[in-house]
Amino acid sequence: MKIYWIKAQAPRRVLALIKHLGIEAQCIELDLMGGGLKTPAYTALNPNRKVPTLVDGESVLWESSAIMAYLCIKQGSDMWPAHEPAEQVEVLRWLSWNDQHWASAVAPFYFEHVVKATFHIGEPDQAEMTAAIPALEKFAAVLNQHLEGREFVACNRLTIADFQLASMACEWRHSQMPFEDYPNVVRWLDGLMRLPAWADPWPATAAEKAGALA
Ligand SMILES: N[C@@H](CCC(=O)N[C@@H](CS)C(=O)NCC(=O)O)C(=O)O
Incomplete structure (x- = not known):
């Protein structure tokens, strides 16, 4: 594979x-x-x-x-709850919500800080992030309310929905995403970071491999 x-x-x-x-x-x-x-x-x-x-x-x-x-x-x-239709619907709801709403709400912050730094394409633009705050707050409030009393996004256990929703939001501190008023979102993201595979999912990059050989 x-x-x-x-x-x-x-x-x-x-x-x-x-x-x-x-x-x-x-x-x-x-x-x-x-x-x-x-x-x-x-x-x-x-x-x-x-x-x-x-x-x-x-x-x-x-x-x-x-x-x-x-x-x-x-x-x-x-x-992925392959054998439980009701659970599939639950996971699907959050995958869809991510792709339609949450991803575009967190993306400006992630792009300005993480993408630009990773690919050396410029400095963060503060105005872009300021303009993105209202949309982020709107959807962060939805997620924060949903996560009240919950450890995970769906099915009371870790699912692919958690990985889908957290892939940009996990960089929130570094990316100036204003999550301070959304404690359930922060708790959920911090909990995922305790999974070793989530905290460090990356295989060695080509640059790292070249450095190891030098
Ligand atoms: N909805 C797609 C998104 C794929 C996507 O946008 N990948 C980005 C990296 S996060 C990419 O390949 N960017 C390179 C480019 O657009 O040139 C998925 O979930 O796989």
């Missing part, structure tokens, strides 16, 4: 799941800035030219939530 990745939030979900479930996979890092996502060979696997992409024998899959569900089914993990 191969997973194509770069050091970014959507691959983070899949890499964390692989590590958490102890799945054997060849993790292939692509060179974003060097055009690694735009080669004909990679475009044939993922016409979106995005990561992550999973290749498992004849199966090729993109979209991190679908990849996570595939891996859980293959591994027999209830982090």
